[in-house]
Amino acid sequence: MKIAIASGKGGTGKTTVATNLADSLALSGMNVRLLDCDTEEPNVHLFFDIEETERRVISMPIPKLLPEKCTGCSICGDVCRFSAIVNIGKMTIIHPGMCHACTACWELCPEKALEPSEKPLGELISGEASGIGITYGKLDIGEMSGNRIIQAVKARADSGAVNIIDAPPGTSCPVVETLGEMDFVLLAAEPTPFGLANLRSIVELVERLSVPMGIVINRSTPEEDGIIESFADSRGIDILGKIPLDRRIAELYSAGEIFSRQMPEYRSFFVDLFSKIERAVSR
Amino acid sequence: MKQIVVTGGKGGCGKTTVAASLACLADEWVIADCDVDSPNLGIIARPEVVATRSFAGKVFSIDSSNCERCGLCIRKCAFGAIRGDFTIDPFLCESCGFCAEICPAKAIIERETEIGNWRIANSRFGPFLDAYLQPGAENSGKLVTLIREKAIEIAEDSRAEGILIDGPPGVGCPVIASIAGADLAVAVAEPTVSGIHDVRRIIELTSTLRTPVALIINKGDLSADKTAEIKAFAESAGIPIVGELPYEKLANKAQSSMKTLAEFAPNSDFAIEMKKSWNTIRKLIGIEE
Numbered sequence: 001m002k003i004a005i006a007s008g009k010g011g012t013g014k015t016t017v018a019t020n021l022a023d024s025l026a027l028s029g030m031n032v033r034l035l036d037c038d039t040e041e042p043n044v045h046l047f048f049d050i051e052e053t054e055r056r057v058i059s060m061p062i063p064k065l066l067p068e069k070c071t072g073c074s075i076c077g078d079v080c081r082f083s084a085i086v087n088i089g090k091m092t093i094i095h096p097g098m099c100h101a102c103t104a105c106w107e108l109c110p111e112k113a114l115e116p117s118e119k120p121l122g123e124l125i126s127g128e129a130s131g132i133g134i135t136y137g138k139l140d141i142g143e144m145s146g147n148r149i150i151q152a153v154k155a156r157a158d159s160g161a162v163n164i165i166d167a168p169p170g171t172s173c174p175v176v177e178t179l180g181e182m183d184f185v186l187l188a189a190e191p192t193p194f195g196l197a198n199l200r201s202i203v204e205l206v207e208r209l210s211v212p213m214g215i216v217i218n219r220s221t222p223e224e225d226g227i228i229e230s231f232a233d234s235r236g237i238d239i240l241g242k243i244p245l246d247r248r249i250a251e252l253y254s255a256g257e258i259f260s261r262q263m264p265e266y267r268s269f270f271v272d273l274f275s276k277i278e279r280a281v282s283r
Numbered sequence: 284m285k286q287i288v289v290t291g292g293k294g295g296c297g298k299t300t301v302a303a304s305l306a307c308l309a310d311e312w313v314i315a316d317c318d319v320d321s322p323n324l325g326i327i328a329r330p331e332v333v334a335t336r337s338f339a340g341k342v343f344s345i346d347s348s349n350c351e352r353c354g355l356c357i358r359k360c361a362f363g364a365i366r367g368d369f370t371i372d373p374f375l376c377e378s379c380g381f382c383a384e385i386c387p388a389k390a391i392i393e394r395e396t397e398i399g400n401w402r403i404a405n406s407r408f409g410p411f412l413d414a415y416l417q418p419g420a421e422n423s424g425k426l427v428t429l430i431r432e433k434a435i436e437i438a439e440d441s442r443a444e445g446i447l448i449d450g451p452p453g454v455g456c457p458v459i460a461s462i463a464g465a466d467l468a469v470a471v472a473e474p475t476v477s478g479i480h481d482v483r484r485i486i487e488l489t490s491t492l493r494t495p496v497a498l499i500i501n502k503g504d505l506s507a508d509k510t511a512e513i514k515a516f517a518e519s520a521g522i523p524i525v526g527e528l529p530y531e532k533l534a535n536k537a538q539s540s541m542k543t544l545a546e547f548a549p550n551s552d553f554a555i556e557m558k559k560s561w562n563t564i565r566k567l568i569g570i571e572e
Contacts, residue, residue, distance in 0.1 A: 009321050010294005010452040015477065040453035041292050041484060043477040081341070081380050102379030103361045141487040144424070144456035169294035169452050170320035171418035176374045192538050194299065194323040201321065205418035209374070224535060250530075254506040256476035 002163045003277055004037075004182045006206070008198025010169035013188040013218035013243065014038075016253055018166040019047045020260045024270035026131045031161040035153050036136035037178040038168040039122060039146030045136050046256050048129035055125050058137065058149045061116035062099045063106050065092055069113035076105040076114060097144060122149045126156060133158065150177045162274070171201045179206065183281050185213040186240070186273075191224035196231055203235060212280050214238045216273065219245040240276045241269060284438050285445035285568050286431075288317075288462050290489075291471035292481030294452035297501035300534060301471050302449035303327040303543040304554075306408040308561040313443050314406065315434040316413035317427045317461040318451040319399065327541055330404030330411040338414065338426055340398035341378040345369050349390035356382040356391065374419050398422070401430055403437070410437050424456035431461070444570060454488050462489060466568050468496045469525065474509030479516070486522065497523045497567055499560055502530040523567060526560030528553050 005018045015038075022034040036044035063076070063085065072090030084098035085105055096119055106114040122139040135156040137149035146168075157163040167178040179185060185206045189199045199215075206213045215232050217225055220242035232239050243249065243266075252259040260266040289302040299316075302324060306314045316324035345356075350369050357365045360382055364375035371382075383391040398421070401414035414430050416423050434446045450461040450468075462468050468489045472482040482498065489496040498517050503510045510527070517524050529552050537547035545554040565571040 009323070010296075012295060038453075040455045040458075041294075041477075041481040043293075043480060046476045046480055079380070079384055081378060100377050100379060101361055102377065102381050103359070104379055104381035104384060107359065107381070108384065139455065141454060141484060142459070142491045144459065146455065172320050172416065172423050172457070173419065173421060174455070176419040180374070190295075192535050193326050193541065194321070194538060197323060197326060198321045201418050208418070219535075224539065227539075247530075250502075250505060253477075254475040254509055 001281065002157055002165060002182045003184045003186055004165040004167050004179055005186050005188060006167040006175065006179065006202055007169060007188045008171055008200070008202035009190065009195055012190040012195060014166055014169070015043045016218065016259070017186065017188050017216055018164050019044060019258050020266065021270045021273065022132050022164045023130060023258045024260055024267040025162055025274055027267060028271050033133040033135070033156065033158050033161045033163045035156060035163060036166045037150045037153050038166055039137040039139040039149045039174070040168060042136040042138055044166050045125070045134065047258050048132070048134060050127035050129045050134055052125060052127040054127070055123060057120045058122055058124050058152050059118040059120045060101045060148050061103070062096045062101060062119045063094055063114040064117035065094060066113050066115065069111045071111055073110065076109055079104045079108050097142070122146060124149060124152045133161070146174055147177045150174060154178070171205045175205070179209055179211065182211050184277050185211050186277065187213055187215045188218050189215050189228050190219055191217055191221065191228045193227070196227050199228065199231065203237065214240040214277065214280060216240055217242045219243070221245050238280070241273045284435070284443065285570060286448065286465040287445060287467050287469060287564065287568065288448040288450050288465045289471065290450040290458065290462060290468050290485055292452065292454060292485040293473060293478050296471045296473040296478055296481070298471050299323045299449055300544065301469070301499060301501065302447065304545050304557045305561055306447055307543045307545050308558060309408070309447050311409050311443055313410045313412070313434045313438040313441070313446045314408050315430050315446055316449045317430055317457070318449055319414045319416040319423050319426050319457065320451060322413045322415055324449045325411070325413050327538070327543055328406040328408055328411050329541060330402070330406040332402050332404045334403045336401050337397045338399040338401055338416070338429070339395045340420060340422055341380070341393055342373065342396045343371055343376060343378060343380065343383060343391055343393050345371060346390045346392050349388050351388045351390070353387060356386055359385060378421055399426055401426065403433065409443070410441060424460040427457045427460035454484050458488070459492065462494050463492050465494050467564065468494050469564065470496055470498050471501050472498045472513050473501055474503060474506045474513060476509070479509060479512060483516070486520065497525045497564065499525050500527040503527040505530045525563040525567065526556050528556050
């Protein structure tokens, strides 16, 4: 099973939920994999003492010019929609940062003056900690998009395990890349006006992807929760659990601790959360 | 005319809280919310919208009456966006147009469609711009660049002192578009292991982009150790710290009443520290002695 933890807004507790859920399930004897798809700011690995088993470079093909073959016909610049190739007179200039690796330029060059060459984008790192198989990706600074790294991280899912996937914040392309082919999306929501606004966006996206979803309210307080509850009710989305606004949880997070290890009363909360997800998926 | 961008890498570290508080202090600055996924500054600024403009993107579809089902597009699409039934998955398609270029039957049609919008408004903080990109749409960096260009035009027309930008989380394309060319990036640093990890990556990015950077610590009293770690790191890297904001439990209450913390609790330590930070920022960008 593949469960993604997502949220329209950053900082609502995706990583807290993902790490505590994975840890509680592993402690209860389940086979768990934890995949961090937030390649721009991966944080899951900071909460574990990982014994690394794999580290490899993820790259993408970009065009390389063979100047002796180029006649300056400018077809490559005409077909590139991303301004990654500019033709000035007979000169062909490539901006690797803009390239999406669509392959159009080298496929359509009549002189075969462009050929694909691999450009590193970032890294994929795998390892094990506390009986959990962990994989995360790290986008190189200055690179535009981690989508290819996300694909590689997702490929580490194990069909025989419970796979917990920490998604990037927001609703743009890396989130869409992450949420494809999930069995369930668990939304971490914060009971504030910002939290509600961004929850709306991610719900709209998950509805379009037709994946079942549920909500966990983080930093929950009885006075503030209504803002999320009435929205969830109006959309027919179940609230599967609440994590209270508690300075101790914030302090443990701050120190890089998985809070349910220090507050073991929460382990059953996360195991229970998983049972609710399982039931929703089998429905 | 100066450009300041509030950034920080990590989502939820307090970018919009800090940006709104600065907006409140920055008289007659132009305010631009460049987090096009989660444009939240408007919730606090409550702008009176003057104009809403459409942001268009290219969408491709296959005209089934002309399609000869040769399968060339399926084989050649680098994104696996063309399904076996000769329809295009809008989420996987990156609008490169290669399929339309090579289709022997010319059955792939390109059209423009609205994928987002942007707004020009007046707010109690001054002229205000924000934008919204539809979930899953491409080109967030382009929309950020567009908002910044419009903000510059407005700032020049109104002879504003500068533009204050609320940036998106992460280090990818919209973040690069929000930071490149600014006079100062103010990175919000949260004293948590994740916060420190993420702000270090933002600093790496600002140095790649050659944008001067300063830190503002948020929720400083959450962890004395981690705050000390941020300070030591900033000192060794020669990065100024413009302020140290306390963990303010009124933050959510202020947000619920759609006010900045400084408006909601003007005598709070947060509000006082924010004022000092703004003065330090003004000195850093050279508009005050």
